[in-house]
Amino acid sequence: MTVAITGGFGFLGWHTACRLRALHQEEPVRLGREDFADAGTLGAKLADVDRIIHIAGLNRAASDEAVEQGNIVPAEALATAVDALGRPVDVVFANSVQADIDNAYGRGKARAAELLGNAVRFAGGHFADLLLPNLFGEHGRPGYNSFVATFVHEVLAGRTPTVSGDRNLPLLHAQDAAAALIAALGSDVRHVVKAEEIGIGEVLALLQEFHECYSTRGEVPDLSTPMRGNLFNTYRAAAFPDMWPIVSEVHADRRGDLFETVRTHGGTSMSFISTTLPGQKRGEHYHLRKVERFFVVKGEAEIALRRLLTDEVVRFRLSGSTPGFVDMPTMWVHNITNVGESDLVTLFWSDQLLEPANPDQYPEQVELNASLG
Known part of the structure; x- marks a missing residue:
């Protein structure tokens, strides 16, 4: 029907x-x-x-x-x-x-x-x-x-x-x-x-709290209630893409570099790291509710996003030489591609624990004319 x-x-x-x-x-x-x-x-x-x-x-x-x-x-x-x-x-x-x-x-x-x-x-x-x-x-x-x-x-x-x-x-x-x-x-x-x-x-007051927390360092506010989560996603959509990417402050010493990837204020979340071979791509999906962050730790990456049911694609280049991140707005199809010559190391963070029965992840390609496979 x-x-x-x-x-x-x-x-x-x-x-x-x-x-x-x-x-x-x-x-x-x-x-x-x-x-x-x-x-x-x-x-x-x-x-x-x-x-x-x-x-x-x-x-x-x-x-x-x-x-x-x-x-x-x-x-x-x-x-x-x-x-x-x-x-x-x-x-x-x-x-x-x-x-x-x-x-x-x-x-x-x-x-x-x-x-x-x-x-x-x-x-x-x-x-x-x-x-x-x-x-x-x-x-x-x-x-x-x-x-x-x-x-x-x-x-x-x-x-x-x-x-x-x-x-x-x-x-x-x-x-x-x-x-x-x-x-x-x-x-x-x-x-x-x-x-x-x-x-x-x-x-x-909630929107001002979100702005104070999120607009400078990308710190994720307390999302412990559905109303907070929905208002935050509304705020994030309006802030996108102007505030991205955010470059992290690097703390260097004789041991190497240290930088924060995600700082959250309450709630349940998860993070994981992936390696991506040159020319390979991850993502090609969108979310209805999830707050998700892509943090490039090493290598060269292009992040591409397209608002669902529209044609225009927004692109960001990130490099491990200047560690930075981009957050994925809800109902924007997104992917990340290794555009360098070495392995790409990416840290992914989500405000929600993955539920295999209800993952809030819907497959679709960013490029409308892209071939499947």
Whole structure:
């Protein structure tokens, strides 16, 4: 069965597509604004689709009317397309907890749910209406997707955002939202997706803690809770690739050189060392949650990374003559290649112990046109 994601190139759409690829080996049909330009285009894209996750909408705009219509119009177009298909299609709607509140965004979301639900049920399909709380995660847009993205942007710039009206609110990582949307496919439900309550000021304090710890020497902060880990990965994604690589301070004496590779503040972690022959490559995978560091101890290496579902490749050269390291952002495919003439010695560190049954490691090549083998 084929899944389509409306808003598939946006923040939550990208996270959902990443999760479908990693855990379900599914390549969804990702629909953007241009696919809603006319009924014929949308209908053609949905011709072979059996399930739809509807995320497309508008969070902010110049006027309340634009926000309200920005959520109703895509839902109307999708409802019309479902009707035109003439067969059952299952739809999951990424709604908002504000749908029960009388504001522009809430009214738009509520009307979108009504339009879509009627069309899907009339066609004989299942309709799941999931009310999502405040979302955050890797590659959110400052000033649009989340206050967390805005805070991260400001903290990285060395500024301190102002917190007005500090209060607790439910906060959900985009991967957890994506998991709920995928799990609801084929069901008839309407419910609020549960999230952890956390204070706005507490979020800012955590991001400032991470920045102080991580931005100069790459020290890994306390990641002892899922919220800390998710916020740290959000911060790391925004810091990448500008802060890399980091060159370690070398302490030399008559015995040789000593340098730190990883300094952590709490939590469970593991490290290991590999040797790689000239011309050989390691990696070619990505992670959804794991914090991972590649530290080149000896030899010459190229580290290549590509953000999942995009084409551009970021490259770093590291040398054992100037020991340094690069951290792998979540949902970035990565590898390390020995580009020298002698053995490459690399130390790898992860914040998680390896669980063979659930390794959080998904194979994919960095180079899209690379041959297998």
